[in-house]
Amino acid sequence: MTKDLFARHRAVLPDWLALYYEDPLEITHGEGRHVWDSAGNKYLDFFGGILTTMTAHALPEVTKAVSEQAGRIIHSSTLYLDRPMVELAERVAQVSGIPDPRVFFTTSGTEANDTALLLATTYRRSNTILAMRNSYHGRSFSAVGVTGNRGWSPTSLSPLQTLYVHGGVRTRGPYAHLDDRDFIDACVADLKDVLGHTRPPAALIAEPVQGVGGFTSPPDGLYAAFREVLHERGVLWIADEVQTGWGRTGEHFWGWQAHGRSGPPDIVTFAKGIGNGMSIGGVIARAEIMNCLDANSISTFGGTQVTMAAGLSNLTYLLEHDLQGNARRVGGMLIQRLRAAAAQVPHVREVRGRGLMIGVELTRPGTDEAAPEAASAVLEEARAGGLLIGKGGGHDTSVLRIAPPMSLTVAEAEEGAAILERALRSL
Structure with a gap:
């Protein structure tokens, strides 16, 4: 079903319209900080439609x-x-x-x-x-x-x-x-x-x-x-x-x-x-x-x-609901958790960010040379573990971008950090 949609996508939409993942993902619905794909798989969403789903998916008030x-x-x-x-x-x-x-x-x-x-x-x-x-x-x-x-x-x-x-x-x-x-x-x-x-x-x-x-x-x-x-x-x-x-x-x-x-x-x-x-x-x-x-x-x-x-x-x-305060508290915890995990991964050059806007820059170990292939590999591995993240960077797209909805809970931050840590270690 997804392969058929991908073929139709390629037939009528521009070649330069970027898609994530080797097997592109169709998101069918979401709730809170989670989304589901057309195959029924559930994911913790750490990218929010490129920082757009700011509060939560399917927020009842909205x-x-x-x-x-x-x-x-x-x-x-x-x-x-x-x-x-x-x-x-x-x-x-x-x-x-x-x-x-x-x-x-x-x-x-x-x-x-x-x-x-x-x-x-x-x-x-x-x-x-x-x-x-x-x-x-x-x-x-x-x-x-x-x-x-x-x-x-x-x-x-x-x-x-x-x-x-x-x-x-x-x-x-x-x-x-x-x-x-x-x-x-x-x-x-x-x-x-x-x-x-x-x-x-x-x-x-x-x-x-x-x-x-x-x-x-x-x-x-x-x-x-x-x-x-x-x-x-x-x-x-x-x-x-x-x-x-x-x-x-x-x-x-x-x-x-x-x-x-x-x-x-x-x-x-x-x-x-x-x-x-x-x-x-x-x-x-x-x-x-x-x-x-x-x-x-x-x-x-x-x-x-x-x-x-x-x-x-x-x-x-x-x-x-003071989501700014939540971004400060939960984001501060998340960035420290990711820094501790990244210290054991030679590919990680830097973990940086503020609040719930965090970047993990990947390079070839021992150098400052960008590693876009490593970023793509981590993106795939994180998805396999049930986590969606983004990527970017001015040096050949070698930065993992983490920006969950601002209502992210501490438990969800810990869950996402654990999945991302495993994905980074897979390098």
Whole structure:
């Protein structure tokens, strides 16, 4: 049955549409932190549809909100007043940390980043963008143009002039040997050098934790130091919170808050977890920036009633059940458990992360050379043991990505860690 579906998939869908596993998996249903495939196998889900099932599979509060809203009206577009959209925008603005915020909803993180780039370049009258090496911001033409990850950049053509700066990866590159303070100073010097060779850019776009890049991050305070340099020149800061938002890192509600010494970003983009599987993305910006467009615009599906009802219910559940605190507590335990297990596995170069956003980087033993074949082998072995994880990384996809729903229990974390430990030892 699955083989037949795989053959049909290959016959009508693009060759570049990636699938995990040698024998691809069809997930038919889920509950809590578990999913089942078409053969009836049960898995503990440590990837959540690429960090999208943020609270839990089939969360009753969300499914009820979706069902009730679908029974009234599913969609009308933004040409009409939309109560669920206004209500969710009010809640997002309230928790944004941005002064005088305006919120615009899209259908994905790609579209959110595309909108942020449109706002920044229009507001600043510049098409030059600063981006981080090893970054990923989506699959649209403009988002690919600011993505600093070769594996996810199918073209060098772009409507933007993009300049890449150091800092997104702490343990690789020319500054890896420095301590945190000197690392930040070196990256700031690099930024100033870049700015000295170009006209003032529109904005810096940066993920507080690089998702597709393998859950890498700079020392706390790097983007605050960048912000001070950028602010002097009027350059905007766009924080791509598509993967880090809503408390997933545990320590903060937004990833940018680890770098918040000089205040919040000018623009924040979000998506993935807020909809718990429904297609919601969005942009938060100061009113003067959001309102800088002088042409008409709408969003046909951004802000549609049924997705907004899901997002509002999901955000309410997350806040009322302190899932940020759970990510901090359970995630802290999980990362320590994985570090202890990895210490006995020569392939593991580093276990890193924050909250329930953990990366395990694999290399060929005794070297810093990426080992994508090892990552694929562990992915397969973990699945055989009943655990679904992801992979990524800017060095040939050799990082295991672990990002369970934020309601993960201690018992489930222990179970998943034990399965992953066995999979790593199988190398």
